[in-house]
Amino acid sequence: MREFTYLRAASLADLPASATIIAGGTNLLDLMKHEVMAPDALVDITRLDLNRVESEDDGLRIGALVRNSDLAAHPVIRRDYPVLSRALLAGASGQLRNMATTGGNLMQRTRCPYFYDRRMACNKRDPGAGCAAIGGVTRNHAILGASDHCIATYPGDMAVALRALDAVVNIDGPAPRQVPLADFHLLPDDTPEIETVLRPGEIITGVTLPAPVGGQHRYRKVRDRASYAFALVSVAAVVGMEDGRISQAALAFGGVAAKPWRDPEVEAVLAGQEPSDALFAEAAEILLRPAKAWGENQFKIPLLRRSLIATLRDATGMEAKP
CATH class of the missing domain: 3.30.43 (Uridine Diphospho-n-acetylenolpyruvylglucosamine Reductase; domain 2)
Incomplete structure (x- = not known):
């Protein structure tokens, strides 16, 4: 150092x-x-007054310095946004959650081993150097939204749940602004070194959640071991049911792209339909239509398909049926 x-x-x-x-x-x-x-x-910045969880309009504002463990245990989060609590508790270890903050979690960088190894070519670390991961060990790499310049994944859990909840990132700087989380992280394209929309002189001050929508909240994380491991794939789901049909579904996916992934077409095909394995298989096919494997991570495609179907069966009550 x-x-x-x-x-x-x-x-x-x-x-x-x-x-x-x-x-x-x-x-x-x-x-x-x-x-x-x-x-x-x-x-x-730990002395700044950014460590509160406060009501805002019909929703909630989470300060950038709120610790992950405190946020996961907050009674309003557990009651109204349980998918977020579950995602936080699935991340890292208790010791890390006691230190990690909301803003820092959003800003964490990829865990790609080629990014961390300065002997290896990495366009994210050294633009124009190439991507040693392509043609290398790719087991943990992206299957959605990658490019020939970078196939790294965003490693977090919290942001996947926030994406399903339509969170907005509050940014302070020369011109304070609010950015939907959907737009905050960037796909690599040909500039993988630019990971977020933050500009010089800007800082995350918090995250705003809209009014809770109810429904069933699920967070499914598939990983190599039960704790302290990053997701191979993860699914955050908020699913509403009315009269035996899916009234709304918000689905976000982790471990598969350079940002929390969400596909409106997947949610649209579910809306208004009766739950069925055939419907869920159709949703999975839509989700995976643009997927591309890079060698060893081919297994992520069927794994994501099975994870989505299992999550939807659980959230709609199909798992409980004989």
Whole structure:
């Protein structure tokens, strides 16, 4: 790890545009140890008043410094947005959840081993260098939204649930703005080094959730071991039922793309229909229509199909039927 200057900010006005921000540091410190990131200065923002969960209109505002463990245990989250609580509890370990923050979680970077290994070519770390993952070990890599420049995945769980909940990211800076989470993370295309829409001098101050919609909330995470492992695939689902039919479905997917993935066409084919294995298989085919495997991660395609169908069977009550 290289030398750096450490500062503490007392207010948003204290944040210099060029400094790297640190809160929990659960991802940043790893990157600094590997010298994937080597900032000259770190600005600690943990003293800022951004650690509250507050009602806002009919929804909820979550401060950027709210710890993952606190958010997962918050009574309003558990009651009205349980898919978020479940996703948070599925992530990392208890020790990391006690440190990790809402804003930092959204900003975490890929866990692609080629990104972390400075001896390997990586367009995300060194634009124009190439992508050593293509043709390499690809078991954990993307099957949706990838490009010939990068096939890395976004590793988080929290953002997958937030995507299903239609969350909005609150951003402070020269021109404060709100960005739907759907637009916050970027697909690699030919600029994989640009991972989010944050501009120089901007900072995440919180996340806003709309009014709760009820229904059945599910978070299914398939991983190599029961804890402290990133998703091979994950499914966040909020499904409403009326008179035996699906009134609405919000579905987001993790472990399969450079951002939490959501396909409106999948949700549209479910709306107004009676649950059935044939319907769920049709939804899975639509979801996987643009999928592309890169060698070893071919198994993710049938795994995502089975995970979606199993989640929908559970959320619609089909699993309980004889």
